[in-house]
Amino acid sequence: MMTNLVSAGFLLLALVLQSAGIASLPDPWRLFPLVFVLGVIVLHERSLLLGASWIALAGIILELRGLGDGLAFAAIVAAATAVGLSLSVFAKRSFWALLGIGTGSVFSYVIARFVWLGSFALLTGSDLHLQAEMHEATATIFLAVLGLTFFGAYVRRFLRWSRDKFVSKGQLYDISFPQ
Numbered sequence: 001m002m003t004n005l006v007s008a009g010f011l012l013l014a015l016v017l018q019s020a021g022i023a024s025l026p027d028p029w030r031l032f033p034l035v036f037v038l039g040v041i042v043l044h045e046r047s048l049l050l051g052a053s054w055i056a057l058a059g060i061i062l063e064l065r066g067l068g069d070g071l072a073f074a075a076i077v078a079a080a081t082a083v084g085l086s087l088s089v090f091a092k093r094s095f096w097a098l099l100g101i102g103t104g105s106v107f108s109y110v111i112a113r114f115v116w117l118g119s120f121a122l123l124t125g126s127d128l129h130l131q132a133e134m135h136e137a138t139a140t141i142f143l144a145v146l147g148l149t150f151f152g153a154y155v156r157r158f159l160r161w162s163r164d165k166f167v168s169k170g171q172l173y174d175i176s177f178p179q
Contacts, residue, residue, distance in 0.1 A: 059071045
């Protein structure tokens with residue numbers, strides 16, 4: 001129960017930082033998907049279900065906040081892709097697996113968003129500004145991989161440090177809270 005409350009609090013804090021702080025930055029930096037990056041790190045390091053729910057809920061909430069069209073659909077597709085990649089292709093818990101899961105998920109996120117925007121443009125007859133969308137997609141992919149590299153390295157270093165300090169030799173490494 002306490003773990004769920006703590007993770008919900010961290011998700012809300014990350015969403016506030018995403019929608020209030022990062023969304024107000026200049027053009028390329030406002031596209032940094034902070035909650036997506038943190039969700040992939042949680043999915044890889046802590047729990048598949050918790051990380052996938054972070055990614056999916058972040059997309060739904062950010063679309064409800066008005067930060068983009070098709071974010072909910074793209075986030076659900078990206079969460080499913082991240083779970084699929086972590087179960088089948090990148091089953092080991094390494095830094096390269098984290099980058100592989102994150103890169104594959106952000107590509108599926110961008111493709112799903114293009115599918116959503118293209119379907120919306122076809123059904124409503126509105127214009128699709130493909131050049132601007134490609135610029136945003138490229139910046140999102142680059143910033144997500146950059147964020148995974150930066151934050152992932154520090155999270156893994158912290159987990160290795162905490163394992164060395166708080167777990168005696170021969171014990172299993174488990175940082176979960178007692179039930």
